[in-house]
């Protein structure tokens with residue numbers, strides 16, 4: 448029996464091994480890392496961007512001549528090559544600096560998920576310590592931000608002759624948390640970092656490269672931050688469909704020969720160009736189409752795979768954005784989404800009056816706080832800025848008052864389903880029939896007036 452089990456075990460692991468290898472051997476990909484968003488590709492795969500590349504090279508050249516490079520502001524919509532260009536140039540500077548015995552360091556943080564100025568400073572210390580190969584040397588909490596900054600300056604002074612600090616997505620630093628009357632966290636950070644070098648608190652040369660999608664970023668900076676940061680601007684415009692097509696063509700060796708049907712590259716480029724010409728989106732579609740073909744065990748990539756990849760990407764986007772919403776915002780959006788889903792009338796827009804009553808019913812059902820109608824409207828304003836809905840004001844004639852009508856940008860049933868996966872809203876799924884009748888009763892009442 449023991450033997451038999453052993454054999455069974457062996458054949459199971461053989462079969463797992465076989466299946467794993469099968470997947471690898473039959474994949475449509477040859478070098479998938481070329482389509483990985485974090486890969487810094489070789490220069491010959493970079494399309495256009497000559498001007499931005501020239502400017503970045505010009506600004507960073509002083510590093511190799513023993514001088515301080517200027518601060519830089521790289522701005523343009525997402526996926527237009529800001530990180531790619533600065534990283535590609537920094538990689539070359541690192542190599543050349545090594546040959547010249549210059550201790551050059553690149554300290555890089557993405558500010559998008561950093562919740563406060565203090566956290567950003569700590570992440571800078573961590574990153575600098577890792578680059579220098581030393582202990583972080585300060586605790587994450589329990590000491591002041593100033594102490595963390597002092598440690599940061601110490602690491603930079605002791606271990607580098609020249610440092611570039613890259614602050615990616617700088618405008619999002621502590622973005623949504625902030626009190627509009629306070630100085631933004633990024634403004635404070637930029638001021639401190641650019642002053643530290645000017646005041647000699649750091650011995651070597653330090654310059655800051657800030658990356659942002661926000662063209663009005665400099666207007667939001669506090670006056671003293673603006674004058675001490677004082678960057679050289681490098682602008683990254685959108686790509687058009689032809690440029691996106693060339694970007695993909697130069698990476699088609701990510702795939703095995705002859706697996707791409709005609710039209711795959713132009714279609715991926717055209718779909719990405721419809722948005723705003725985002726190269727990340729084009730590359731993601733191009734990669735996802737291959738992943739779908741692999742998943743379905745097909746050996747060629749067809750247009751259908753690209754279109755399905757586009758649908759998957761939309762769902763992922765909705766999901767990620769919704770995860771960031773607070774419970775009350777989720778409840779408001781959910782109550783609004785189920786109105787057209789459950790309605791027996793065909794509704795192209797949802798009257799806020801109906802949605803708010805459904806919201807009240809659902810908060811009661813889930814034993815959640817019930818907020819005022821004004822709060823509900825505010826939450827929905829935010830849903831509008833996230834592009835889940837669009838709204839219009841509607842009057843209902845004399846004495847009827849004014850209300851808002853919401854239209855969903857994507858399918859409201861996808862929105863409702865995605866939100867229901869949230870643990871608090873799960874219960875709403877159990878009482879579906881009841882909610883359906885409440886929705887329809889509210890709709891009838893509204894249209895009967």
Ligand SMILES: Nc1ncnc2c1ncn2[C@@H]1O[C@H](COP(=O)(O)OP(=O)(O)OP(=O)(O)O)[C@@H](O)[C@H]1O
Pocket residue numbers: 483484485486488492493494495496523524525526527528529530531532615616658659660683694726727730
């Ligand atoms: N000109 C280009 N040639 C080739 N690939 C490019 C080009 N521009 C961008 N890419 C690729 O597109 C993807 C996104 O680019 P990148 O991360 O540089 O965008 P970004 O402008 O920094 O975006 P975000 O503001 O969202 O951070 C990367 O995979 C990058 O390699």
